[in-house]
Amino acid sequence: MSDGSGTASFVDCDDDARFAQLYRGYFRPVHDFCRRRLTSDLVDDAVAEVFATAWRRLDSVPPGHAALIWLYRVAYREVGHQWRGTTRRRRLQTRLSSMARRPAGAAEELAIDGFEHHLVLEAAARLGGRDAEVLRLAAWEELSPIDIAATLDITANAASQRLHRAKRNLAREYRRLEALQSPSATPPEGGVR
């Protein structure tokens, strides 16, 4: 299989072609998966680890859509490893600059969305780790309960129950945080709600 690069030595090898197929098909979702869970300075390393694992374990990667779930499973473990590594070299400047970045959009929408996003992410952060994870997988990776179950190595029934509970708890936390916002408090930067 050619990836369009014209690299003869690359296209001659079945494993290379299989890897290229995985990579081209799933780099973006794996990158997004890591981006959603890691600080920006750790994303590239995590993605590289996921694909390095895929390369080493190419025979274990299932075909079709299941390959993406396999990669998500590896990425989920890798994200855990990244966060447990307390002495990793990290890049403070990237961290701080990414925090300063604002979402694109019209000014008014930006202010409202920014405030809502702040609240909802804060609410999600207050949930238990597994509850927050099923929410991310459902809302951001757009996985079905069956695929969530495969990613987290739990039963589909458990995934469904956990998702239902997590949605309810997220809303409860969101409303609680919203109620804490005093009407007389200084509005968030950029506008009023």
Next chain:
Amino acid sequence: VITDDEVMRVFERADPARREPAAAPIDAADYLEAVRARESGTDVIVVDLEPVKHGPPSPRRWLIAAAAAVAVVLFGAGVLVWSATGEDGTSAPAGPATSSTALTAPERALSLTGPPPSSPEPGELVAAISFSHLSEMGSALGWVDGWLNVYADGRVIAGGFLPNQRTGGHELSEQRLTADGVERVRQEFVATGAFDGGGPLPGDSRVLYACQCNIRVRDGGLLLDTATGGFSEPTIAVDPELVRRIDHLVRFVSDLGSSLPATAWMAREARPYVPSKFRVGVWVEGAVNQADPDLSARLRQTLPTPLVDRLDAQGWVHTPWGDSVDVTLADAREVAASLAQPGTVPRSSGAQWRLPGSWTHLSLNPILPDGNPP
């Protein structure tokens, strides 16, 4: 009142990846080349990944990689030079005469050899910091990783770049403070204001995002901890004054010998820290459940049977991320010695190995006096 479904839709729109520009695609062949290079142990090349470039990899890529490797080496040398030089440009006191060239990677990482184990074995943690800090080194700017624990009995145990230079190559060091010295250090931690009720504890993410630090300090009978609990993005603005105070703390602990007066020290000169216990970790790379179902049998293929029997007798702790068991210094030494054999793949840290013919990894981590690894 906003409904549950509406909140979920807000959460969907809050996807951090949606706010990011699309990840730059990288040519698959180039990526595979980088992955293979990474597999061969040259991690440096992975940072050389660039946006899509069609055509075969150019020789320039390897020149860039080589330049990056040289830069890393120079950076490492810079760190060592910087660590041995005080702010006034004078050289720090020379460490013990131990030759670092005689030490193997596991010996450097784990202090498997050296003086007798530190005593007493247990100790009450008073203050601890781990950091990855951007520091000026002459005209250069570099990242410095390190950690330091202070115990009530006066022990200061540290790891990172500083001890490596001052303990003859060992990556763990031990010094001793007086009771007054311990209190001075504790006060410096408290003075950061990181524990002043600005956020819930544990899990005050301000500190992590201020300096990539984790800070703990004992205050009022409690060990306060800034460790974050989950994977969530930061939603708390970082206070510049907090950043400044934490920067000060990092500088303070980075050269504690100079930060404290001589009267605060019982033993200012660093010696290798030799742990009494180590934690053996075993996990299967890429597996959904990383605990190895054939753990004992797998280990018996590489380690002596009596040693595996002793590990089993300690009682393995099983988690989805792998298995672990705490062992004595003598058993840790035997594990490391047994792994120095053909077919075993040592990992870059010096304290990890991939077992022959398998995807099972084994790591050794020192157990500090508070009962936890660094």
